[in-house]
Amino acid sequence: xxxxxxxRTRARITRLIDSNLDLKVFVTLTFKENIKELSEANIxxxxxxxxxxxxxxxxxxxxxxxxxxxxxxxxxxxxxxEMAHDTLQEIWGQGFVMINKVKHVNNLGMYISKxxxxxxxxxxxxxxxxxxxxxxxxxxIIITVYKxxxxxxxxxxxxxxxxxxxxxxxxxxxxxxxxxxxx
Numbered sequence: 001x002x003x004x005x006x007x008r009t010r011a012r013i014t015r016l017i018d019s020n021l022d023l024k025v026f027v028t029l030t031f032k033e034n035i036k037e038l039s040e041a042n043i044x045x046x047x048x049x050x051x052x053x054x055x056x057x058x059x060x061x062x063x064x065x066x067x068x069x070x071x072x073x074x075x076x077x078x079x080x081x082e083m084a085h086d087t088l089q090e091i092w093g094q095g096f097v098m099i100n101k102v103k104h105v106n107n108l109g110m111y112i113s114k115x116x117x118x119x120x121x122x123x124x125x126x127x128x129x130x131x132x133x134x135x136x137x138x139x140x141i142i143i144t145v146y147k148x149x150x151x152x153x154x155x156x157x158x159x160x161x162x163x164x165x166x167x168x169x170x171x172x173x174x175x176x177x178x179x180x181x182x183x
Contacts, residue, residue, distance in 0.1 A: 009130060013111035014132060015140035016062055018163075023062060023078040024102050026112075027088065030074040032095035038065055041073035044094060045132060047054060051091050055066040056081045066114075075132075078112065080101075107163055107180075 017023055029048070035041050045063065051057045055059050060080040082101065089097045102108055164180035 005176045010113040013113040014107075014180075015142070016137055017078060017109035017112055018107070018137045019140040020060060020062070020080070022080040023060060023108075025079045025082055026102050027054060027077040027079060027094055028096075028098040029077060029094070030068070031072055032054075034070065034072045036067075036073065037071055041065060041075075042132065045075060048092055048094070049132075052079075052088075052147075053089070055083070055091065055167065058136070059134060060101070060137055061132075061134045062137065064130065065132070070165045076112070077109070085136060109180075110164065121181040 029045070031044075035044070042065070045065075046164065049059070050062065052061075054078070058080070061077055062078040063075045083099070084101055085097065085165055088099060154181050160181055162179040162181050164178070164179045168176055168178065169177050
């Protein structure tokens with residue numbers, strides 16, 4: 001059951017990122033104080049996003065909290081707009097900020113989901129939000145009915161090659177082919 005839940009969470013992260021190609025700035029936010037409670041950290045993070053929205057009018061973000069070895073919470077965030085380090089540091093106001101522009105990553109969604117999804121079954125996450133995302137993110141379209149898949153392949157995709165293609169077996173559905181396309 002844990003493996004299924006982990007795969008589902010990683011798939012959700014991957015699909016959200018791959019549906020929002022403008023999320024190209026990777027930010028790590030840490031706390032100066034040793035904040036170990038995720039609910040407390042999430043409240044501070046939500047206040048940060050409200051302040052950030054005042055600077056970036058059409059802010060899109062996806063964030064995943066993670067625990068450091070010392071037990072403190074930090075966030076891995078993808079945003080859709082570049083910003084000067086000093087400005088972002090001032091808006092965050094809680095500790096260290098690291099900004100990386102995402103370059104040359106073929107499948108960013110898979111890259112980020114593997115990076116941040118490793119400890120999702122830590123007891124400190126139970127009952128807490130594991131993915132924090134802006135409401136204006138494009139939502140992925142998931143097609144599971146064969147007739148709709150075939151129609152989509154003919155009409156929408158044409159000769160576009162998938163960026164990810166995997167065959168696997170499911171106890172409930174049998175053989176499944178998972179393909180990921182981006183515009």
